[in-house]
Amino acid sequence: MDVYTLRAVIEAGLVGALGALVGVHVVLRRLSFFTMAMTHATFPGVVLAAILGVNIFVGGWVFGVFVAVGVAALARGRGQDFATATGVVLSAGFALGVVLVSAQEGFSKDLSAYLVGSILTLRTSDVVITAVVLAVVAAVLAVIGKELVFGAFDPTGLRAAGYPSFALDLAVLLLVELAIVTAVPSVGTILSVALIVAPAAAARLWVERIGPMTAVAVVIGAGCGVLGVLVSQHVRVATGGAITLGTTAAFVLSVALAPAVKRARGRRVRRDAVAAAG
Template sequence: MTVIERALTEAVLLGAVGGLVSVQIVLRRLPFFTLAMTHATFPGVVLAAVAGVDLYAGGGLFGVLVVAGVLALSRRREDTTTAIGIVLSAGFALGVVLLSAQEGFSKDLTAYTVGQILTVGDGDLVAVALAGLVVVALLGVAGRQLTFRAFDPGGYAAAGYRPVAVDAALLLTVEAVIVVAVPAVGAILAVAILVAPAAVARLWTQRIPLMTGIAVLTGAGSGLAGVLVSNDYNVAAGGAITVAIGVVFALSLAATTTWRTLRRAA
């Protein structure tokens, strides 16, 4: 494949996978957690660069530690948002300290800060595909439990299910998608792919299957449009993808708001 073909494939795959998992992120009210995780992978990336090991492995392993930290603090009856904030602040600060103490690694970390989707290789495509399989497996095995947990946490526990198990599975899956998304679109912009597609879909429907389909199409379509715009106008691909998703959200919000206003007036 050519460079642009590989970038288009990466963008469409990543957008579809992000859209698929974004529904659970929005239903469980985890956008802040997702933002925290995109930043908290930074120390793992720095450590991997310093040690000369695979950056995916470094970001992923540190992300697992962050998930464990959030779950541990939450089980100690700390507010979940507070727990995420603590872990985010400490994790990102550690990354800054490590980076400032080491020289010569800034170039290796560029993709994890601003994204470099035009430089992805076959290994990156495989990583995104594997992350997609993980998401599909999770939804196939525990989709009903995830929905039950999202809409009725008390009833879920009362029914005899173990909340920590399904929570850990979801958070680790989100982390897996984050790890493969950050190199392509950057730490700051990755959250858009993992949250905005479901936000768009929720404007149009409350039915989860339909919401999921719309989210996947939104993510994949925005990824495709972003890379094409980037290639034609020589702008940052990650930013173009994020802007595309933002435009879709704005148009959807305007359309659905107008439709509801007209229905009430009729």
């Protein structure tokens, strides 16, 4: 295994684990549409960064923060809901990017790496950044994870208990944005949604408690990331696509197998209980 593949394997495992950690809260809060929207709404930031000659991923992250704050603020308006606010901001953000591109005569900056990623061309510094982001996200979730879960299941109760619901909601949105931008060099914006949503959605089909669900999601995310890199190198296909197809396959298999496994487990538990009682 050459150094480029080894670096890609490490990066895929890290970004898979990162996506899964954040994805648990995305699934619990039904934020899959928001996650998809954020991958499109950061487009103006990328275009601006490309025009100004700065790092396009930094531009996407900075603009994404403003988008996340805007969605959170609009969703709290009277008579508004989260899906409506997300749809409006998504459309406005992407339209702004289109306007910026059309206003630049002869604009031909190659943004393909932003769209689909290029994990085999990453540098060691990129892997280090992903590891640092993963550690920061894990630390944040360790501190406020219980409150985030409380708010996901009972937002009214969270506010009644005196917790800062707006700050917690905003924290989730910013974590989603951070995960998306960190995954962009590896799998791009188009494919990062599956890396965040699919492992957590698959894990939820197997377990119901949040702790085990998070652990299973991380294993699925990291495992699909590493396996995707190895498969892509073996059969010579796009690495980002292979990783995404792996997470999708994990979700489809979970949909097909998890209910049957749970039923079999339930029958065994009842049989053991009857045997113990007898």
